[in-house]
Amino acid sequence: FFTRIYMLMVVLIGFMGAGKSTVGRIVADLLGVSFVDTDVFIERHEGRTIREMFDLHGEAYFRQIERAAVTELLEDRASVLALGGGAPMDREIRALLGGHTVVYLHVPYEQALVRVHGDSYRPLLHGSGVRQIYDSRMPVYESTATIRVETDGRRPDDVAREVLHRL
Numbered sequence: 001f002f003t004r005i006y007m008l009m010v011v012l013i014g015f016m017g018a019g020k021s022t023v024g025r026i027v028a029d030l031l032g033v034s035f036v037d038t039d040v041f042i043e044r045h046e047g048r049t050i051r052e053m054f055d056l057h058g059e060a061y062f063r064q065i066e067r068a069a070v071t072e073l074l075e076d077r078a079s080v081l082a083l084g085g086g087a088p089m090d091r092e093i094r095a096l097l098g099g100h101t102v103v104y105l106h107v108p109y110e111q112a113l114v115r116v117h118g119d120s121y122r123p124l125l126h127g128s129g130v131r132q133i134y135d136s137r138m139p140v141y142e143s144t145a146t147i148r149v150e151t152d153g154r155r156p157d158d159v160a161r162e163v164l165h166r167l
């Protein structure tokens with residue numbers, strides 16, 4: 001059992017506000033492995049915020065950086081990795097996820113908005129069409145994941161425990 005867990009990389013996907021970072025950190029602590037948030041990794045690596053990358057160079061530029069970062073991070077076999085909400089939309093990233101344990105944290109649209117309310121950090125929340133983005137991503141999250149966990153009305157540690165039980 002421990003050998004299996006040790007070799008396991010758990011990848012968390014889901015919409016902004018699903019709780020990927022919060023739940024991911026708890027799961028990593030419980031497993032005793034490291035936790036990496038791809039957004040944080042990218043910002044450190046690039047020396048600027050995601051918002052600045054979007055503003056200065058556009059979303060396509062950010063996606064390119066994100067793809068390179070996820071490729072690198074997936075090589076670390078024993079950790080929990082939280083992907084940015086848009087990462088699974090990239091075909092190359094989806095291909096890299098094959099063979100990994102991919103956990104989809106589901107959050108209903110209205111709840112996602114409540115959780116990220118007042119956030120000035122995530123550029124995509126401030127355009128119109130957030131609902132459209134949400135709707136277009138749901139089927140991709142569903143088909144990419146190996147495990148789906150509901151987060152609505154639940155505390156992060158409760159969600160994390162379910163993730164652990166289902167690995």
Ligand code: S3P
Binds near residue numbers: 087
């Ligand atoms: C994005 C989600 C963000 C971040 C960027 C784009 C998206 O990550 O990668 O702002 O396209 O949904 P979180 O899901 O951690 O907020």
